[in-house]
Amino acid sequence: MPYFAVTLRRGVFWHYLEQCDPAGVLPDRGSPCTDRPRYGVRRPLVLVYARGRRIAVEASHIVTDGTGALAFLRRLLGYYAEELGGADADRPDDAPTPEDLAIEEQYASRVYSGRGLPPPPVFSRAWHLPGARLPRRTYRATVLRYDIACVRERAGSFGVTLTDYVLAVFLYALQHRYHAAGVSRRRGRPIRVLVPVNMRPAVGSGTMRNFFVYIMIELDPRLGRYELDEIATTVHHRMRVELDPRSLHRQLARNVHAERQLAIRLIPIFFKDVILRTVHRMRGETVNTASLSNLGGVTLDPAADELVESFDFIPPRSPVTGVNMTMIGFRDTLTVGFGSSREDRDVETEVARAFAAEGCLARLRTNGR
């Protein structure tokens, strides 16, 4: 897959990707997502790390999203299993065809975005967790592994899906942190969780590059306290409304329309960087308290499946939100992952306590001390 061995370059009007040599397998130092891509460093934006019995793929969002990175990892595991089994790993039918590469060059959002659609709603600033941050280049990954049957049974008791239920628990935990922080009504803001939505199934695309939009699920703690069942019901209905394909396509249109405008295209990259950094600071992650990415259930080829014990999914580091959450299923285990740049572990603890109070106990793995 040559489009994963690319590095970021700076042009006159746009940044662009340039093919580079693969970096090989790097030693995993235990602090994921801290080695940010930099200009002028000819290093791929997708890296493979190894440590003991663990293989980690770290992908920059510049190149791909969680689904693309997972596809890469699955293919890597397939090759690895075949090498262990003595088979020829370099199968010719695995190489991307010219048609595959042509689709990747076009960028799926551009291909599938409709013209003339109204832009999605603009959100106000959301509440953010107070407290001290970890030093630079440190990132705490926390993983809670649950019996998926237990979580599914609890979700079923509320009449919601697994994702709805986990998101409700996350909002419930954030609500506790909000009230524990003693935020006044005057200074208070809504708690909003950003949920990325994979657009590939909606349009029948198999692109390996970024192809997702997001929905926002909101809880306003200024209105009072919500119980878990109330949050689960709200999340369930809100998700159904937001997941309407017509609504999702509005975001595709928004993402693409800005770069189609001639005036924006003609701005030199230096000014674009300054403007977009300001816009991102004002309108980017300030509108959500945290994010929840769900990669769904992972299945592997039988040969690779025998080799793998578990899957973890760590969200990228965010300078604004502090703690983000992920979920991924493998066999009978649901892994809830956290990536945190905050000194305290209050949110992770609250989520674990909320699940425990529901009768689901987790096995804990973390790189923090």
Next chain:
Amino acid sequence: MYCTRCGVELENGLTRCPLCGGADLSENASFVADLPEYEPLPEDLQERRIGRVYRRILVLLSGTAAAVVLITDLLDGAGGIGWSPIAIAGIAAGFLFAILPTFRLRLSLNFALDVAVAGVLLLAIDRLEDGSVDWFVGIALPILGTMLVLLLGVAWAIPRVRGVAKPAVILGAAAVLCVVTDLAIRADAGQALVPGWSLVVVVSVGPAAAFLVLLQHTVLSEIDLRRRFYL
């Protein structure tokens, strides 16, 4: 082993939960039913804490600055206290300006108190100079009075106008203040009550404020620029 505070199962060999720091571990999961309810802190506690710390820092900084000024004045060789009361009055005024917002008063009351503090400071300076209150009554008092009226007017108007009409209101108030200042100085000097330099301010600020009001009511009320540029 399970942590009885957060309910997670720990890796073998750990004596403390890496998640919540709890050292109360259990070999089975029977503790789940006894997980305690959360005890939320009272509302506004965080703001009150921040306000308290901020006020302490202000007192410390202002007190230190006043002490340094007084000691410097005493040691500068002139003999006794000379210029330091004026400097200390300035520090005290700065302290009051900074500390007033922490009491979360109504905006109009805050403005009135700010003007009162400025008035007391100017009165003190005038008195300390030569024992009289000549320029305070002639110049400072009309300016302070106008400033108070304008601040109250701006505080009333700002929530009632939209978009770029807000800076237009502020520009208009600043222009009026300049005119009053100009006239007060001329009246105190015994000159004719005709605007001088303030006329230049009015001529430059007036069209800008009018442009902003027109822009808001003719263009921006019809077009949302944030949506237009997909922000």
